[in-house]
Amino acid sequence: MSMFSLDPAQQAWCARLRALAAERLRPLAEAREPGRVNRPLVAALGELGLLERLFEAGALELCLLRESLAYGCTEAETALALQGLGACPVAQAGTAAQRERWLPGVRAGSAVAAFALSEPDAGSDAAALTLKAVPKDGGWRLSGEKRWISNAPEADFYTVFARTTEGAGARGVTAFLVPADRPGLTGTALEMLSPHPIGALAFDDVPVSGEDVLGERDRGFRVAMNTLNLFRPSVGAFAVGMAQAALDAAIGHTARRRAFGGPLKDLQSVAHQVAEMATRTEAARLLVYAAAAAYDEGATDVPKRSAMAKLLATETAQYVVDAAVQLHGARALQRGHLLEHLYREVRAPRIYEGATEVQRTIVAKELYAKELYGEELYAEEPPA
Template sequence: MNAFAFTPEQTAYASSVRKIAAEQLVDLAAAGAEGAVNRPLLKAMGSHGLLARLFPGVENGQPTRQAAATDLCLLREALATQSTEAETALALQGLGSYPVLQSGLDEQVQRWLPAVAAGDAVAAFALTEPDAGSDAAALQLAAEPDGDGWRLTGTKMWISNAPEADFYTVFARTTPGAGSRGVSAFVVPGDRAGLSGEHLDLVSPHPIGTVVFDGVRVNRDELLGEENRGFAVAMRTLDLFRPSVGAFAVGMAQAALDATVEYTASREAFGGPLVKQQTVAHTLAEMATRTEAGRLLVYAAAAAYDAGEQNLAGRAAMAKLFATETAQYVVDQAVQLHGARALRRGHLLEHLYREVRAPRIYEGASEIQRTIIARSLQRRG
């Protein structure tokens, strides 16, 4: 694939996703309660085949392959231009499910992924803890041996879809003091005895909460991958999803840019359309240039991933870093050019302003992305 031009099929698909989102998903998203899982929205996304795009083959009962990184980016960007709630719902389903798809036993794959694709099951990715965020290798959720399985004790925090998820991919410490080499991954049903949690009230309207494990039993067949190799399970999923976080950011930036172009062309000020003011026109030019640069970085990283290129961490980090920082800039400038009206509750830009901040933190904060980029340069040297 040419990393810098979409095929006609890709362009048509992105257009169809935007149309479905605008006509079928926006109202469902608006009807949902902020901070809670929107199951009607997920069901609609399942019925339109959007969630199935995460799992090629699921329609035939064989969800055994992961989606191409480029397709994932196209899907996330297209949804984000219309409904950040729908985009986030899809992304969280993928993030919570992919450790099962990539590393789970066949029976776990068949139990959970068709239901996720249909919008009937809610997934969650449970990695972060109160004292283990960017330094994920420092996690302390204990997995203590218990017969032919383990018991999990501890707390996870900032977990998307918690505490409402139907299953969690959980990363726990099976070998104390071993850093990233002592972590194992498990799939844990949300109704398992000893599992509880609560919602967290955040600026962005995402369903996020804590999960408390009070001696929660997990069985041997719920282990994902090999014992003490769970950190690799987490990184395998995050490596695929990191460029698509950038695609989410590009979608938000594009929505803010489109709204601002339209507004400044119609808003009369100082004897003519606002866009005729040079400072406004130059700001729009900067917003558009940064958005397009972010888009190119995102899809170049995704194409490199799909092509099987090695040592992709630096490219994925560049894409995520630049696109999320760009989205913050573009949305902020859009608010500035709209003026006070953009601060009213319910305005598109008020919504985007609350949404755009989080991607600079989750799945590796901007500072972590810079560290990854620097390390990749050192290895290359």
């Protein structure tokens, strides 16, 4: 990839992914039961090698994968991303035994993973989580609740973040790999605006041991942030894919739809609106690619770039989808219309993996950290 465009091989790969999403994966998505894990869809992602590619890809390739799938089938994109989000901590921080036990199934699409960070009173403020890990019998017992966990309560295992040291904030959190069949672990499904599998988990004295720790004790917050720094630009890519789908729908509709004596595109107000939608979409895409490239290059300012990319891309997608609905009129609000679907899908990314306001806070924190502590110290240990 050049600084500002994809090379021919990347463009061809993205085109193949779009076609695959529309032709092979969308029918599986449409046959789903709303609010449930679509295991046939997850299995298809495995059979097609996309889950394997997910774990082999760098950040830029992950963004291209998510953007292309989102354009053709948002459900397939989400299923793939949730596998990565739930299993990435195992791939990055797990022991050899943990990786050998769980990752082959995730790659094949036969094991469903979940990332269990959010709580009723600790969503975007992840350092405030209260799920307790109380020492017992040489290990710990987990007690508390997680909420708004994608793939819960149907996942096969969960990456769970729990407090092992009271009063230590982010430095007192440990990451655990918790199989779904552990005694004391139960869950309930939640009905959300968009019918994705999402639920709450209750931990009633759930046993975990040192063999279940991901990384180091009290260093789980870093495991979570490393995962989010990788996935935040690709959340932006997901948003860009939806924005592009909405933009293309708007271009096609306004070119064909006649009103006031001619096609809508001949109205300056309409043409300027479409131009604005296209400009914002391309700006968001470039910022996402830049953030992903920075991650792949090991840049020190990845948290800032990742936050910027998610911030701009998700806000842009909301704007573009809403504008496309407005240009289509009432037909876009009819159940089953592409834009009705995108309108429900586009809202959540502005909240999950750090809400828009949190991304602005991260960007500001990063900017002032470099100013206050100097370039050299910042490069050695940028803030989480």
